[in-house]
Amino acid sequence: LSEDAFKVCRLAATERPFTGIYNDHWEQGNYHCACCDIALFSSGSKFNAGCGWPSFYQAISPNVSYFEDASLAMVRTEIQCSSCQSHLGHVFEDGPAPTGKRYCNNGVCLIFKEK
Numbered sequence: 612l613s614e615d616a617f618k619v620c621r622l623a624a625t626e627r628p629f630t631g632i633y634n635d636h637w638e639q640g641n642y643h644c645a646c647c648d649i650a651l652f653s654s655g656s657k658f659n660a661g662c663g664w665p666s667f668y669q670a671i672s673p674n675v676s677y678f679e680d681a682s683l684a685m686v687r688t689e690i691q692c693s694s695c696q697s698h699l700g701h702v703f704e705d706g707p708a709p710t711g712k713r714y715c716n717n718g719v720c721l722i723f724k725e726k
Contacts, residue, residue, distance in 0.1 A: 616719040623698040628663025631718020640725040647695040
């Protein structure tokens, strides 16, 4: 992992918005964990949330785990890779149909693979 990827994946840091390589990436395929290579998200569920991070309305179940994150004086739901516990980002309840979810990911945590 790069130094930035290590800080995000293993120390739960956050990538600066609009800087990641996958924010405006629209190829067909799957997004895998940068640490262990398990498939986490399909390009079919990716959408432009305008938040500056790659966003999806659905994860590949059961490859993403959920944890309460009470840091930064707020309560959010952290998402991690179920296989290696890499920090991915957070999931919010303001996404599009059909799930209403926005899985907001740090791009350095992901590796894209074409279908």
